[in-house]
Amino acid sequence: MPKSPLARMLIYGAIATAILLPISLSIDWFPKQASKSAHQIDTLYDVLLIVSVPIFVLVMTVAIYSVIRFRARPGDTGDGPPIHGNARLEVVWVVIPFLLVSSLATYAWITLHDIEKKKRGEMIVHVTGQQFEWSYRYTASGGRTVQSNTLYLPVNKPVKFEINTKDVIHSFWIPQFRLKSDAVPGITTNWRATPDRLGRYEVVCTELCGAGHSLMRSTVYVVPEQTFTAWLNKQAGPATGPGLGKQLFAQNGCSGCHTLAAAGATGKVGPDLDRVVQDAARYAKGQPAATYIRQSIVTPNAFVVPGFPRSTMPQTFGKQLTAQQISALVQFLIQSGGGKKK
Numbered sequence: 001m002p003k004s005p006l007a008r009m010l011i012y013g014a015i016a017t018a019i020l021l022p023i024s025l026s027i028d029w030f031p032k033q034a035s036k037s038a039h040q041i042d043t044l045y046d047v048l049l050i051v052s053v054p055i056f057v058l059v060m061t062v063a064i065y066s067v068i069r070f071r072a073r074p075g076d077t078g079d080g081p082p083i084h085g086n087a088r089l090e091v092v093w094v095v096i097p098f099l100l101v102s103s104l105a106t107y108a109w110i111t112l113h114d115i116e117k118k119k120r121g122e123m124i125v126h127v128t129g130q131q132f133e134w135s136y137r138y139t140a141s142g143g144r145t146v147q148s149n150t151l152y153l154p155v156n157k158p159v160k161f162e163i164n165t166k167d168v169i170h171s172f173w174i175p176q177f178r179l180k181s182d183a184v185p186g187i188t189t190n191w192r193a194t195p196d197r198l199g200r201y202e203v204v205c206t207e208l209c210g211a212g213h214s215l216m217r218s219t220v221y222v223v224p225e226q227t228f229t230a231w232l233n234k235q236a237g238p239a240t241g242p243g244l245g246k247q248l249f250a251q252n253g254c255s256g257c258h259t260l261a262a263a264g265a266t267g268k269v270g271p272d273l274d275r276v277v278q279d280a281a282r283y284a285k286g287q288p289a290a291t292y293i294r295q296s297i298v299t300p301n302a303f304v305v306p307g308f309p310r311s312t313m314p315q316t317f318g319k320q321l322t323a324q325q326i327s328a329l330v331q332f333l334i335q336s337g338g339g340k341k342k
């Protein structure tokens with residue numbers, strides 16, 4: 001063992017670190033990881049442990065060693081000579097902590113920035129807090145709205161939560177996803193996560209919000225994408241009106257031949273449906289646009305827009321589609337086919 005107290009303290013510190021650091025890293029600090037950001041956050045936490053445990057242990061070693069080794073003994077008459085200033089030591093103890101803390105802050109900032117940035121194809125879920133329950137709002141196909149008190153999420157799909165409150169401040173927290181965000185009256189706060197583990201987890205309100213705060217919990221189910229879609233459609237109920245019309249437009253191959261911005265269709269074989277309402281006014285004077293459009297679907301050869309071939313439009317939609325489906329298609333075309341002037 002070296003004689004110098006400084007060398008001894010360093011050796012004791014190194015031994016204590018070698019024992020305590022593995023212990024600190026092997027402790028299960030957090031619940032299960034169920035989102036992509038959970039992995040990033042837990043790694044950040046491990047790095048913080050790796051940096052801070054040796055420093056804490058070394059400081060404690062120096063303190064304990066000094067208390068024992070340099071304690072007052074019988075016959076000690078007082079303090080030694082006072083020490084005045086040590087520029088080199090002061091620079092060292094300012095510069096090293098500064099470098100450590102600023103590098104950790106930079107790493108944490110990069111991690112947070114990565115978690116919070118907009119992801120491709122993210123789904124939006126509106127979260128509303130109120131004393132004392134959570135509710136979730138989704139947009140299903142055809143623009144239908146789904147409201148639920150249970151949170152369902154498809155696995156591996158990025159989600160952006162838009163968080164509001166109807167009354168006081170609440171805080172939206174799913175421990176297995178890490179991160180949480182306050183719900184603040186008057187503003188919308190955001191929170192992003194990509195669930196990556198199937199399962200059932202708890203949503204917790206983590207801001208004291210009144211007598212029922214501790215009961216303000218709900219459940220999140222992370223499910224396969226197909227299960228999620230089936231759930232969402234079931235909640236939305238059967239489609240009607242223009243929403244159903246949009247679905248039928250896609251399902252029946254209308255986009256193959258027609259242009260219609262609202263359906264993302266760019267076909268050029270048949271008339272441009274972005275101007276179908278104008279065409280109706282032009283070719284079917286005195287008749288409502290709905291009559292013109294219905295006739296064009298059910299008996300297309302009764303009138304063909306000049307410049308387009310006869311009998312190219314299938315003659316069978318009148319038999320294939322129910323009356324309700326045809327009405328929905330007509331509504332969709334009137335709603336979306338008259339807005340754009342060309």
Ligand code: CUA
Nearest residue numbers: 170205207209
């Ligand atoms: Cu809401 Cu606590």
